[in-house]
Amino acid sequence: MTRRQDQGGTATWTTEVLVIGGGFAGLEVGRALGRAGIPTMIVDRRNHHLFQPLLYQVATAALSAADVAEPVRKILRRYRSVQVILGEVEQIDATLCRARLGGGEVISYRHLVLAPGSGHSYFGHDDWAAHAPGLKTIEDARSIRSRLLVAFERAERCTDPEEKRRLLTFAIIGAGPTGVELAGSISELGRLTLAREFRTIDPASIRIMLIEAGPRILSGFPEEMADYARDRLARRGIEIRTKTPVEHIGPEQIRMAGQSIDVGLIIWAAGVRPSPLAAQVAETDRGGRAVVDARLLVPGFSNVFVLGDAAACPDAEGNPLPGLAQVAQQQGRHLGRALVAHIRDNRPLPEFRYRSRGNTAIIGRHAAVFDHHRFKLRGWIAWLAWALIHVYLLVGFQNRVLVSTQWLWRYLTEDRGARVIDGEVAEKAALQKGPSSDA
Amino acid sequence: MTRRQDQGGTATWTTEVLVIGGGFAGLEVGRALGRAGIPTMIVDRRNHHLFQPLLYQVATAALSAADVAEPVRKILRRYRSVQVILGEVEQIDATLCRARLGGGEVISYRHLVLAPGSGHSYFGHDDWAAHAPGLKTIEDARSIRSRLLVAFERAERCTDPEEKRRLLTFAIIGAGPTGVELAGSISELGRLTLAREFRTIDPASIRIMLIEAGPRILSGFPEEMADYARDRLARRGIEIRTKTPVEHIGPEQIRMAGQSIDVGLIIWAAGVRPSPLAAQVAETDRGGRAVVDARLLVPGFSNVFVLGDAAACPDAEGNPLPGLAQVAQQQGRHLGRALVAHIRDNRPLPEFRYRSRGNTAIIGRHAAVFDHHRFKLRGWIAWLAWALIHVYLLVGFQNRVLVSTQWLWRYLTEDRGARVIDGEVAEKAALQKGPSSDA
Numbered sequence: 001m002t003r004r005q006d007q008g009g010t011a012t013w014t015t016e017v018l019v020i021g022g023g024f025a026g027l028e029v030g031r032a033l034g035r036a037g038i039p040t041m042i043v044d045r046r047n048h049h050l051f052q053p054l055l056y057q058v059a060t061a062a063l064s065a066a067d068v069a070e071p072v073r074k075i076l077r078r079y080r081s082v083q084v085i086l087g088e089v090e091q092i093d094a095t096l097c098r099a100r101l102g103g104g105e106v107i108s109y110r111h112l113v114l115a116p117g118s119g120h121s122y123f124g125h126d127d128w129a130a131h132a133p134g135l136k137t138i139e140d141a142r143s144i145r146s147r148l149l150v151a152f153e154r155a156e157r158c159t160d161p162e163e164k165r166r167l168l169t170f171a172i173i174g175a176g177p178t179g180v181e182l183a184g185s186i187s188e189l190g191r192l193t194l195a196r197e198f199r200t201i202d203p204a205s206i207r208i209m210l211i212e213a214g215p216r217i218l219s220g221f222p223e224e225m226a227d228y229a230r231d232r233l234a235r236r237g238i239e240i241r242t243k244t245p246v247e248h249i250g251p252e253q254i255r256m257a258g259q260s261i262d263v264g265l266i267i268w269a270a271g272v273r274p275s276p277l278a279a280q281v282a283e284t285d286r287g288g289r290a291v292v293d294a295r296l297l298v299p300g301f302s303n304v305f306v307l308g309d310a311a312a313c314p315d316a317e318g319n320p321l322p323g324l325a326q327v328a329q330q331q332g333r334h335l336g337r338a339l340v341a342h343i344r345d346n347r348p349l350p351e352f353r354y355r356s357r358g359n360t361a362i363i364g365r366h367a368a369v370f371d372h373h374r375f376k377l378r379g380w381i382a383w384l385a386w387a388l389i390h391v392y393l394l395v396g397f398q399n400r401v402l403v404s405t406q407w408l409w410r411y412l413t414e415d416r417g418a419r420v421i422d423g424e425v426a427e428k429a430a431l432q433k434g435p436s437s438d439a
Numbered sequence: 440m441t442r443r444q445d446q447g448g449t450a451t452w453t454t455e456v457l458v459i460g461g462g463f464a465g466l467e468v469g470r471a472l473g474r475a476g477i478p479t480m481i482v483d484r485r486n487h488h489l490f491q492p493l494l495y496q497v498a499t500a501a502l503s504a505a506d507v508a509e510p511v512r513k514i515l516r517r518y519r520s521v522q523v524i525l526g527e528v529e530q531i532d533a534t535l536c537r538a539r540l541g542g543g544e545v546i547s548y549r550h551l552v553l554a555p556g557s558g559h560s561y562f563g564h565d566d567w568a569a570h571a572p573g574l575k576t577i578e579d580a581r582s583i584r585s586r587l588l589v590a591f592e593r594a595e596r597c598t599d600p601e602e603k604r605r606l607l608t609f610a611i612i613g614a615g616p617t618g619v620e621l622a623g624s625i626s627e628l629g630r631l632t633l634a635r636e637f638r639t640i641d642p643a644s645i646r647i648m649l650i651e652a653g654p655r656i657l658s659g660f661p662e663e664m665a666d667y668a669r670d671r672l673a674r675r676g677i678e679i680r681t682k683t684p685v686e687h688i689g690p691e692q693i694r695m696a697g698q699s700i701d702v703g704l705i706i707w708a709a710g711v712r713p714s715p716l717a718a719q720v721a722e723t724d725r726g727g728r729a730v731v732d733a734r735l736l737v738p739g740f741s742n743v744f745v746l747g748d749a750a751a752c753p754d755a756e757g758n759p760l761p762g763l764a765q766v767a768q769q770q771g772r773h774l775g776r777a778l779v780a781h782i783r784d785n786r787p788l789p790e791f792r793y794r795s796r797g798n799t800a801i802i803g804r805h806a807a808v809f810d811h812h813r814f815k816l817r818g819w820i821a822w823l824a825w826a827l828i829h830v831y832l833l834v835g836f837q838n839r840v841l842v843s844t845q846w847l848w849r850y851l852t853e854d855r856g857a858r859v860i861d862g863e864v865a866e867k868a869a870l871q872k873g874p875s876s877d878a
């Protein structure tokens with residue numbers, strides 16, 4: 001176990017390994033170290049590990065927050081040598097091997113594993129954040145869900161046709177997997193679920209725009225799969241605008257290609273920015289990711305590792321690996337094992353090799369793409385494979401049962417369960433106050 | 440259907456029946472009118488009907504918010520004559536038969552059914568609300584859950600024994616069914632679930648106080664059942680203080696019987712206050728409830744009804760009925776049928792007769808009390824009856840399946856699923872900022 005001391009009112013802990021972040025990477029490191037009984041502290045700003053690949057389903061009212069979140073300390077509870085701390089690391093002094101928490105406590109470590117993940121990047125337009133929420137946390141998902149459902153509620157109540165049209169126009173910026181999944185899921189929510197329940201909304205009047213600055217959607221996938229996805233999305237009535245950088249985002253308005261469009265909701269799925277903690281211990285690349293070698297080690301140190309979204313780790317060709325959940329998970333597993341052998345038997349640290357298990361993007365009911373080298377699936381079978389894989393990857397047996405039950409239920413009924421509009425948003429909408437007032 | 444018009448920019452709707460509130464009472468009225476095809480508008484400030492009897496399970500991380508909430512418009516979607524509006528009624532002019540929404544829209548009705556429910560009453564100490572949240576809405580439940588879990592997280596991190604003791608002291612004010620259920624559920628959360636996951640918390644140091652101004656707990660139940668509950672709670676280590684009115688509530692401090700106690704969390708389960716809308720149409724009793732006759736009619740009107748928590752409706756002996764979900768539900772069913780016959784065939788309005796289906800209070804695993812006239816249960820069998828009845832009463836088949844699955848899972852594993860700490864609370868705790876800073 002870790003030791004604690006009180007020195008002049010400030011608590012100081014000492015631990016063999018300090019892991020910062022309880023995401024896919026940090027959790028795997030913690031597991032490996034815990035299994036070996038090595039004293040470890042895991043610090044995270046949230047009490048829960050988040051299964052981010054399904055977060056868009058929380059944002060579109062298909063799943064509950066608790067279905068995709070599991071407490072970090074519950075996942076690691078069997079490992080007595082691992083202590084989980086809800087806290088925010090404010091400063092790292094890698095030379096002195098110390099990290100300081102927001103409350104002033106100091107953690108003194110022998111090895112540091114930095115896996116803090118990433119937030120949104122608005123490419124220098126931080127003022128856009130207020131009008132175009134991104135999707136990284138439970139609160140992001142709840143906020144998008146509330147705004148989405150409130151747009152429909154307001155439209156139902158609205159008697160001005162122009163305002164009604166605006167309320168039912170949704171803009172998603174960024175056509176990577178998250179953007180595509182959000183567009184598909186919102187379209188189904190509107191067409192299948194909500195259309196049955198509203199009296200004054202014509203489902204055909206719901207307008208969904210998927211906006212991408214690059215030349216095509218799903219740039220990480222082969223072109224033929226992106227074409228398939230594009231075709232499927234278009235059949236569902238989703239407008240795709242590629243080569244269209246967004247010029248301005250205001251409250252309920254978006255400008256692109258010189259044209260302003262009034263919208264009911266804007267969602268940001270375009271850019272991520274690694275946690276600024278990475279820059280405290282390492283050189284960063286253009287995207288803000290810490291440059292590490294293939295052992296995940298920060299050059300110049302023998303005990304500081306960065307992995308996951310915050311790391312620019314080279315692949316076999318020397319190109320940095322993408323910020324994917326499976327990259328983070330494999331890095332965590334690799335480093336966990338490597339550290340155990342290193343700490344116990346002083347073994348050298350091996351290099352990390354990424355093995356892609358395939359990429360998926362879900363378009364909607366019965367439609368998805370799955371890409372794994374020569375093995376490419378699309379349509380029904382990719383959709384089923386996606387569902388099975390994601391349920392399997394969920395942490396916690398209860399979550400698997402609950403998510404499966406809900407998916408099966410939704411599939412059979414074309415319904416959604418988790419349609420709670422949160423308090424503050426509901427109150428504003430009820431009073432019709434705020435920028436989109438009808439009055 | 441309801442008709443809409445635009446008059447000088449302000450929308451005006453006309454409807455046969457306006458129902459205010461989508462709780463147990465309003466929903467039943469809406470169903471009956473919808474079945475008969477009578478044009479009806481239901482206005483609620485929230486988009487969801489809330490199954491309040493299980494809200495304490497959301498507050499103690501046993502269920503998710505979506506499990507106990509179902510969109511009002513989904514419940515009523517098959518009734519084409521019913522239109523649901525997310526909105527806040529600000530003013531009622533019962534003489535002119537008009538109600539005005541917060542956005543300025545006017546609804547002109549022939550019959551008004553007022554079922555707005557109730558909020559908390561802090562008995563003139565509204566400043567207590569910030570320190571002692573009550574439990575009426577989804578947000579209340581989420582806020583209590585976050586504060587509860589954060590108290591444990593902070594205690595784990597805390598190195599000062601006195602502060603640690605404070606963080607693990609929980610005060611529940613009011614020992615009716617909600618207070619008893621919260622106390623039992625928090626005790627189980629601490630003893631069974633969390634104790635396994637924390638490294639520096641001794642489960643025996645968790646202190647739960649159930650504070651009641653009246654002479655005994657569960658005043659609505661027979662004395663022998665209250666005694667049984669008291670005994671069971673005491674065995675679980677819960678301190679019960681009856682005849683103890685709270686004198687002051689501050690941030691993380693409570694004073695009673697001249698003694699101040701530092702606490703980690705205070706929950707208010709003591710008093711309710713009917714919605715102020717009731718006073719706009721009727722005389723109110725001392726508790727703020729609208730005085731109605733046994734037909735639920737406001738004296739002086741032939742078309743204004745108040746029911747549910749906001750109504751003081753006399754029973755056969757002339758005493759006002761208690762504010763219970765089953766009273767509201769039965770009143771809603773009664774009035775719905777009565778209104779259909781009245782509107783269609785001009786039948787006179789019959790009087791409402793309440794038939795108690797029994798009261799339950801759950802103390803914890805394998806322990807509950809159930810009271811139904813001569814039929815009194817306690818222990819295992821009452822607990823099982825409670826679980827079956829509550830699952831049956833949940834609106835929506837999916838919710839029943841999910842809640843049953845989760846209960847069964849929790850029962851077998853002694854675990855809880857929905858342990859998400861919400862963003863703002865987590866961030867504060869991570870930084871150890873706010874009033875309970877360790878620094």
